[in-house]
Amino acid sequence: MDDRTLAADINAACRLTGTFTLRSGQVADTYFDKYLFEAQPALLERVAAAMVPLLSDDTELLGGLELGGVPIATMVSAKTGLPALFVRKEAKTYGTCKLAEGPEVAGRRVTLIEDVITTGGAVRDATRALREAGAIVETVVCAIDRSPEGTNPLDDVGLEVRSVLTRADLDAAAAIE
Template sequence: MPSPGHPGQRPPGHHLPRVALPQRGAHQGSGGLTRFVAGMEMGGIPIATVMPQLTGLPTVFVRKQAKEHGTGKSAEGGPVDGRRIVVIEDVVTTGGALLASCRQLRADGAKIDSVVCAIDREQGGRENLAVEALRLRAALTRRDLESSLPA
């Protein structure tokens, strides 16, 4: 049985908004076409794993912190230097982990201006990301989820 307030309890026929997915050659940020999607460790990885099937774009996986052994990279799966990347996360609250990872990816040469998430909890993440010229595109917001619940 779903817990109270579970999204599965929304009224029949109620539809939640959809986010436009980046597609090869279709998502053009301020600096060019998207070449990769990058899934944030751990929550963004399942979403980013499906993205190539939906968009045709290759995926890299972003560590919260580069390992000191092995490849020592902050992103695994392909080179990011000089490539336009859309970063994928499951839930954004304040955006702290996203900001740290985007800073590291940019330091590695990636070009990032967009972040896509499943849920924006609307607790300052959008504003914090905007300070560093990162646009947040959310499939759902806390407000969307709350408004979908029966009265």
Template sequence: MDKTMLAKAIYDTARLTGQFKLRSGQVSEQYFDKYLFESDPVLLKSIAEHLAKLIPPETEILAGLEMGGMPVATALSLETGIPVVFVRKKAKEYGTCKLAEGQSIEGKKVCIVEDVVTTGGQILLSAKDLVQYGADVQYVVSVIEREAIGRENLEQAGLHYLSLFQMDELLSASSA
């Protein structure tokens, strides 16, 4: 599916109408449920095909952030053949005590994968954690760039940010 068709499919699949209480406490008549496109194998495969073109060629490990980045990173790993790790918000306090489950990230060029970026706050925390565990983190890719402040925050921290779609592209595709 081409990129315009994919944008429309994501919008049509993930946009819900009704009454929804948002994290801020406000009530909205629209809600964008990213898990609906992440759980659709046809959409997820197409997302991975398009997103794979944005992965820097020097990437050795894809890092899917808990929780939404994990299915996207897995699909990207299958598409590109690049190994994936699953990054917790906090390292386990038992067993292996790992932050990133999967292969070793020490000394590796790691590209963080996220589904939707709004402010980039969790990405910044996870990037810092990954670096403390020895990863070389310079890039972040996401399916959707929701707010410009996310890009600003990531770039201000020295990370290169690439997104498949900006939210306005999804909104435009919805009327196509």
């Protein structure tokens, strides 16, 4: 697959300009509305296909983060046969009261699946919670890494970030259009 083509297609589908407050509280003039590519089956499939080679070889479970990571993790699961796990922002207060829906995580290697990472707040929270539940979490694979180039926003929790596309990839695609 040609990553420049994927970058151009993702950029065209989901780049919005204006004034946006991110989850981190930062204000940005560009926003990548991941739901605009996740809602397009062909584009979602291409993102998932690009994620497969980024998975750690020892991955046992794919942890899709609520909400945007869930459709991607489901598609990657379908491509690899690895079971998916759906990680909530907060544990339910009823029923099973679980944070992570799906197979048991204790002692298993979970690769997190996320849509967009800027500061990594949601991934950091999920990593800590899954580790408390006994999971081994060392890697997150994201569709778009918009953190500053050359930095790992999740170093503080010992998480390796692997991305299909970076902000620089999408900016380069936008410059060509």
